[in-house]
Amino acid sequence: MDWVNRMNKVIDYVENNLNDEIDSNEISRIMACPFTVFQRSFIQITGIPLSEYIRRRKLTCAAYELQNTDDKVIDIALKYGYKSSDAFSAAFKHLHGAAPSVIRKNNVKLTFYCRLYFALTIKGVDKMDYKIVNKAPFKVIGIRRTTPYGGGTWAIVKRDGSAETMKELSGHICDLGLCFGFGEDGSNDYMCGIEWEKEDIPxxxxxxxxxxxxxxxxxxxxxxxxxxxxVWQRINQEFLPQSKYRKSGLPTIEKYVLWDDAADICKVEIWIPVAIK
Known part of the structure; x- marks a missing residue:
């Protein structure tokens, strides 16, 4: 339960500081882990980056204040971190579908995003099979890029021929996906590659x-x-909170043994470097 309590304390911290800067160091302190590790876990559990959750909550609160106070639009915009009324208006309209200037009129449809709350759910009938592997140092070569979404680097290596080149070098498909972390904007630092024991390739x-x-x-x-x-959600929500292990901060790996879109079938090994809590 300690992990769940820490996640809820992070949300408490975020909610109490929607009008201020969110300090990644404070989140790391609350979670007792690197901020990048927290970011990866957050997006795998919730499906959205922390930055998107914060944006949604700020604009939800801003809509409430527009409806229930006489504060000027620019004052509310500044309160929630927007440096101009134009930037605030564009973000507000993107979320709510209406400009801030019309919110005080009757019969305006708005979008509401609730505060997150984490709870531990145990599903005893659904087993989770896992292995513990002690692995010696090894090298991965490939293409590492930061893209707006998780699959962006795979699209790059398939399009530019890098995946085919790695297949020719190794004798098997480009099968490793290394996740280094997510940016504040939800972008994903990701590497597609192969395990490699020979000399580096420029x-x-x-x-x-x-x-x-x-x-x-x-x-x-x-x-x-x-x-x-x-499976990622179950690892983060069920297995890790109850186990003696925590993510060590090294990049996680997805090893694609099989991925056939036409047949709608996949087999992926998830490799998570860990340390004892």
């Missing part, structure tokens, strides 16, 4: 893992049923 990025202990899980089933996301 046109490819590289990442060297130190010796580490890994938790491994398997996501196998229909792509259309979001099986990979479902």
């Amino acid at each position: 046109e490819f990025d590289k990442y060297i893992y130190p010796a580490a202990t890994w938790l491994t899980f398997e996501a196998s089933g229909k792509i259309s049923e979001q099986v990979l996301n479902h």
Whole structure:
């Protein structure tokens, strides 16, 4: 329950500081882990980046104040971190579908996003199979990019021929996806690559893992049923909070054993470097 309590304390901190800067160092202190680790867990559990949650909550509160106070639009905009009424108006209209100037009129439809609350849910009938693997240092080469969404780097390597080149070099498909973390805007620092024991290749990025202990899980089933996301959610919501392990901060790995869009089937190994709590 300690993990769940810490997540709720982070939300308390965010909610109490919607009018101020959100300090990533304070979130790290509350969670007792690096901020990048928290960001990865947050988006895997909720499906949105922390920055998007904060944006939605700020604009939800701003709508309430527009309806229930006589404060000027620019004052409310500044209160919630927008430096101009134009920037505030554009963000407000994108979320609510209406400009701030018309909110005080009757019969205006608005969007409301609730405060998040985390609770531990135990599903005893649904087992989770996992392995503990102690792995020596190893190197991955590939293409590392920061893109607006998780699959962006895969699109790049498939389009520019990098995936095919890595297949020719290794004798198997480009099968590793390394997640380094998410930016404040929800962008994903991600690397598509292969395990590599030979000399570096100039046109490819590289990442060297130190010796580490890994938790491994398997996501196998229909792509259309979001099986990979479902397993990630269970890892973060059920397994890690109750286990003696925590993420170490090294990039997690998704190893794509099979991914067939036409057949709507996948088999993905999830590798998580961990340390003892």
